[in-house]
Amino acid sequence: MKKKVLGFMVMMLVLTSALAGCGDGGSADGEEKLKIGVALPDFDDKWLSYLQDGMTTYEEEAGNIEGIYVDAMNDAAKQMSQVETFISQGVDAIAIVPVDTESVGTIVDMANGADIPIVVVNRVYEGIEDATAYVGGNSIDSGIIQMEEVAKLLGGKGNIAIMNGTPGHEAEIKRTEGNKQVIEENPDMQVVLEKNADFDRAKGMTLMENWLQSGDQIDAVVANNDEMAIGAIMALEAAGKLDGVVVAGIDGTPDALEYVESGKLQVSVFQDAAGQGSKGLEVAAKAAQGEEVEKMNFIDFELITPDNVQTYVEKWQ
Amino acid sequence: MTSPYILQMSDISKSFPGVKALQNVKLDVKKGEVHALMGENGAGKSTLMKILIGIYTADTGSVVFDGEKLSISNVSEALDKGISMIHQELNPVPEMTVAENIFLGREPTYGKTGIVNQKQLIRNTKELFERLNITTINPKAKMIDLTVAKMQLVEIAKAVSFDSKLIIMDEPTSAITDKEVAHLFDIIRSLQKKDVGIIYITHKMEELKQIANTLTVFRDGQYVGTDSIDNMSRERLIEMMVGRELSHAFDKEHAARHEVALEVKNLTKEGKFYDVNFHVRKGEVLGIAGLMGSGRSEILETIFGVMQADAGDIEVNGQKKKMRTPKDAINAGIGLLTEDRKLTGCFLPLSVRDNMIMVNINKYTKNGIINQKRIEDDCEDQKKKMNIKTPNMDQLISNLSGGNQQKVLIGRWLLHNPDILFLDEPTRGIDIGAKSEIYNLIFELAKQGKAIIIVSSEMPEVIGLSDRIVVMSEGYQTGELDRSDATQEAIMELATRGELIKRKTS
Amino acid sequence: MSNLSTVTNNTSDAGLHKESKAAVLFKKYGMLIILIALIALMTALEPNFINSNNIINIVRQMAVIGIVAIGVTFVIITSGIDLSSGSVIALTSVIVATFAQEGTYPLIVAVLAAVAVGAATGVFNGFLIAKGNIAPFIVTLGMMTAARGLALLFSGGRPIGGLSDSFQFLGQGMILGIPVPIIIFAIIGIVSYVLLNKTKFGKYVYAIGGNEQAAMIAGVNVTKVKILVYSYAGLLSGLAGMILTARIASGQPTAGTMYELDAIAAAVIGGTSLTGGIGTIGGTVIGALIIGVMNNGLDLMNVSSYWQQILKGVIITVAVYIDARKHKKK
Structure with missing residues (x-):
């Protein structure tokens, strides 16, 4: 606890001094830094905060980059105007995690029009080839990897309950789509229940409690993210029904890893947030310096199971 | 043949539930005349004027305006016929300009586009002000920035701008200074020359001699009399107004x-x-x-x-x-029974009981908890003493008649003693x-x-x-x-x- | 106030409005009847609905929203509004989680922290509204944004785990077979009922909502009562945040998103009038249960989330329509 408070105070201090530092103008070593505008959809999102951490870590390592981070608060229009600001500021490159996959096309066109390299991170969209580069995973793959492992654990048969994230979210659509592709390949597996719990632990828990009351046989709960999966685990545990139900999540957050370690969460999928972040910034920096960059940079999804969980625990340390 | 009268209202009656607001009253106004209408509060002046401009409908009687039998059902109809009114309480749109307020609802537009021709709007206002010799008001100023007196002038200008044949002025001088009163009177005189009839409601006797030609007095919803202002002394007027x-x-x-x-x-x-x-x-x-x-x-x-x-x-x-x-x-x-029962007295959504005890709940509270029994006793007591007609104390006060509401509110203070x-x-x-x-x-x-x-x-x-x-x-x-x-x-x-x-x- | 309208004779002396017995009954117990009908409907469609486990389940799920809704009821009765509840839950959640770490402070410290954080936000709201004369909508909208920001800042945007078992008991435990959240909900319900109906403070709350001017003239310290009302609402949001945190065993800066709207919906469905002066604790609890029963039943029947949202919207609108009709009659 004390550490926490101390950390908080240190953070405030750092923040204040960072703000104070801004006034100085150029950096101390006199070298002109690369200005890279980073447009993120939501500072509140936990997974994205890991991605941002990956970026800042890379920024420190590289030394010649100055990242300008802005929060669109999940508002596509706001993100657009933030990118407009980047362009008028004359940044050297832009890295963007799009709020939605519709408006990002326009944003990319804007950057192209201003001749500023733009790297799209984490979320693919129709027309991605117009962007300078893409860095990230392929959402549908995570759903596939997740369900393939569940199918393996169930021996290719059983009743599946799917917990969807916030309706309309790219991750919600694609991950569930990946899940269902695998289910179709296994004729003895079927979706018996499917519902949204908004990527939220409390909502996932409530939904699971209600599902348990329905009396339906459930062999596996496959959730679009770890938080909902944890909620489901807690509800199952409280009802004494966790044994015999496979629970699967996606993201591999530190909380989730603890559940994997204890065997309660049998499947998670690691979307390397920090990896995407650092790679995203790296590609943007290269493009800013005029270097040729790879168009599609896939950061692989990795399957997390109780067997290999230790590797990922260490990643966060 | 043309009648010398612009307006003849006769045999007008109007009742509201429980109140006879007007009983067979009459009012005749000649063209080019300033006709003062006087009476105590509640004498029925406002009700009659509201009938004239179509806010109320009379129960009986006839209105002849400019030689034509009239039945008006709303204000805009009255304006069309040539009757406008300057209300005592001003209702400007505060964030709009003077010009926009005057021509609200009839702004000049570019053809049929519906787009307001701002230049024309300002020009029209300037012309109007010139005609009325108003020099101190900028047509582009916002209403909210004007003094009450200037707002009053704008209202007058607005009424004049309709080119009405009859203008009703309800206490137009209540908020303006002597200089502006003189200005207003000049405007009135110039309107008179154009044969415009004016109904002038006022409490100020001094003004009568200066501006009015004729005077009609109402009392308690009844017509008392009409006479030339020259035949009227202060004493006689007071007697007419209150003599009962x-x-x-x-x-x-x-x-x-x-x-x-x-x-x-x-x-x-x-x-x-x-x-x-x-x-x-x-x-x-x-x-x-x-x-x-x-x-x-x-x-x-x-x-x-x-x-x-x-x-x-x-x-x-x-x-x-x-x-x-x-x-x-x-x-x-000290206790205060306020003037407006609904606005500052009653708790309309609450029960008779809660309305009654609100001043002195302390009396019924022990260790923070209210003693319902003692409240019940005291309220019953008041109900009996004051003969409050309510089936029970849980009844919402909004369901009671005005008289019983008032008794509850007095009871509220009496409980506090x-x-x-x-x-x-x-x-x-x-x-x-x-x-x-x-x-x-x-x-x-x-x-x-x-x-x-x-x-x-x-x-x-x-x-x-x-x-x-x-x-x-x-x-x-x-x-x-x-x-x-x-x-x-x-x-x-x-x-x-x-x-x-x-x-x-x- | 003295130069306002003259004649107010719109009520004849004939006496009271006549209403049919059924209308009176519906007015008083309308939402309870709807709740029972809803339960009957759900049972008919899904036999699993009506078992004691599931009923307990529903009440436990609604405990958090229900507690917030009770606080919001006080606020709405004064004809105010509180949009900050959801964010206050989040702020409480992350702060409480740091005080509830395994092996640090005794349980009481975490509970007191929840109460303190919640009440502090409420005092702040109340002060700006009552003393600063700023519209409640604006003040609490500001608090909604600021408290969420503080929660994120404090937690660095990440969930805080590692909570002690004794703390988790508050959300997950049972006493005599009854889940602890339900017990806390019930205690808060009873205390709030007494506060609103049996104390001077409660009467003043109704009086201010019924007619603020008249309350002031009747000697009510309107400023003080308003500050207390918002403080109480904040305090209850804090307790709700504590229960939520204990239930999901994690302090979450994103917890409670949109809970303020569910809470307002529960109060309104339960007959609390947004024009002030009208509302009961019982009604709000019923309102919360209606939302809970609907969510649960539709989950059991595996009806899509989209329909769930549409139905909730319809119920809220109908409730407000009924409320508006009631007022029109007068």
Whole structure:
């Protein structure tokens, strides 16, 4: 606890001094830094905060980059105007995690029009080839990897309950789509229940409690993210029904890893947030310096199971 | 043949539930005439004007306007026919400009596009102002930035801009200075030359001689008479306005001389009232008389801590008190029955019981918890004493009649048992039966030794109830009358003197 | 206030409005009848609905929203509004989680922290509204944004785990077979009922909502009562945040998103009038249960989330429509 408070105070201090530092103008070593505008959809999102951490870590390592981070608060229009600001500021490159996959096309066109390299991170969209580069995973793959492992654990048969994230979210659509592709390949597996719990632990828990009351046989709960999966685990545990139900999540957050370690969460999928972040910034920096960059940079999804969980625990340390 | 009259209203009656607002009244206005319409508050002037411009529909009677029988059902129809009205209470759109306000709803547009031609709008306004010799108002100014007097001028200009054949002016000088009054009168005279008829409602007798040609008086919803202004003396006018027998029997003994319960010295609230001095003794009923806007209600509200005095002292039982909030006044033993029952009295969504106990819940609270039983007993008691008609105490007060609501509100104060009770318009809007019950209650309370101050627009009521009467006019205390000297004529004389004082001081 | 309208004779002396018995009954118990009908409907469609486990389940799920809704009821009765509840839950959640770490402070410290954080936000709201004369909508909208920001800042945007078992008991435990959240909900319900109906403070709350001017003239310290009302609402949001945190065993800066709207919906469905002066604790609890029963039943029947949202919207609108009709009659 004390550490926490101390950390908080240190953070405030750092923040204040960072703000104070801004006034100085150029950096101390006199070298002109690369200005890279980073447009993120939501500072509140936990997974994205890991991605941002990956970026800042890379920024420190590289030394010649100055990242300008802005929060669109999940508002596509706001993100657009933030990118407009980047362009008028004359940044050297832009890295963007799009709020939605519709408006990002326009944003990319804007950057192209201003001749500023733009790297799209984490979320693919129709027309991605117009962007300078893409860095990230392929959402549908995570759903596939997740369900393939569940199918393996169930021996290719059983009743599946799917917990969807916030309706309309790219991750919600694609991950569930990946899940269902695998289910179709296994004729003895079927979706018996499917519902949204908004990527939220409390909502996932409530939904699971209600599902348990329905009396339906459930062999596996496959959730679009770890938080909902944890909620489901807690509800199952409280009802004494966790044994015999496979629970699967996606993201591999530190909380989730603890559940994997204890065997309660049998499947998670690691979307390397920090990896995407650092790679995203790296590609943007290269493009800013005029270097040729790879168009599609896939950061692989990795399957997390109780067997290999230790590797990922260490990643966060 | 053409009639000399622009307007002939005859045999007009109008009833509201429980009240006969107008009974067979008439009003004839000639072309090019300024016709003053006078009467006490509630005499029926406003109701008649509202019938004329289509806000109300008359129950009986006929209206002939410009030789044509008229039935108007809304204001815009009245404007089309050529009747416009300057209301006493101004209703401008504050964030719009002067020009936009004047031509609201009939802005000049570019053809049929619906797009407002701003230049034309300003030009029209300038022309209008030139015609009326208004030089001090910028058509592009926002209404909100104008003084009340200038707003009043804009309203007048607006009424004139309709090129009406008849303009109704409801107390147009109530908010403007003498210079502007002179300006207004110039405008009126120029309208007269164009044969425009003007109905001029006012309380100010001084103005009559200056501007009016003819005068009609209403009283209690009835037509009293019409005459040329030259035949009218101040005394005769007052008699016409108030000359009636007291309609209620006030069976009252003069109060004994007890000690002073409340005294105010040089009490002043800028813009409301100035330098007010009076006292009220235990067991005495003091009336405060005056026309609307004379400051009478504000005096009570100031003593009660609703607003703060700018100067002067308030003494309760000989001790100086500061009234910052109503709570201070209540603690000092004062109760206030407010003027507007719905607006500041009743808790409409709540039960009769909750309405009654709100002032003194403390009395029923033990260790923080309310003792329902004692409340029940006390409320039942009040219900019986005051003959409140309600099936039970859970009934919402909004379901009760006006008279019974008023009794509940008085009951609220009686439960608290204050030594000094202010009653502002205690019988407004309630039926005769409840009225006399409330009168008896007031006498009864005085007999118990309470000091009572009463404000009422109904003069017979003030005279009948009070031992002494303080008369206010335009914020000034113009006199004090003992019960034996208090006649309606005497009160009216004092109640209209304020403008003289005002002129002297300004 | 003295130069306002003259004649107010719109009520004839004939006496009371006549209403049919059924109308009176519906007015009083309308939402309870709807709740029972809803339960009957759900049972008919899904036999699993009506078992004691599931009923307990529903009440436990609604405990958090229900507690917030009770606080919001006080606020709405004064004709105010509180949009900050959801964010206050989040702020409480992360702060409480740091005080509830395994092996640090005794349980009481975490509970007190929840109460303190919640009440502090409420005092702040109340002060700006009552003393600063700023519209409640604006003040609490500001608090909604600021408290969420503080929660994120404090937690660095990440969930805080590692909560002690004794703390988790508050969300997950049972006493005599009854889940602890339900017990806390019930205690808060009873205390709030007494506060609103049996104390001076409660009467003043109704009085201010019924007619603020009249309350002031009746000697009510309007400023003080308003500050207390918002403080109580904040305090209850804090307790709700504590229960939520204990239930999901994690302090979450994103917890409670949109809970303020569910809470307002529960109050309104339960008959609390947004124009002020009207509302009961019982009604709000019923309102919360209606939302809970609907969510649960539709989950059991595996009806899509989209329909769930549409139905909730319809119920809220109908409730407000009924409320508006009631007022029109007068």
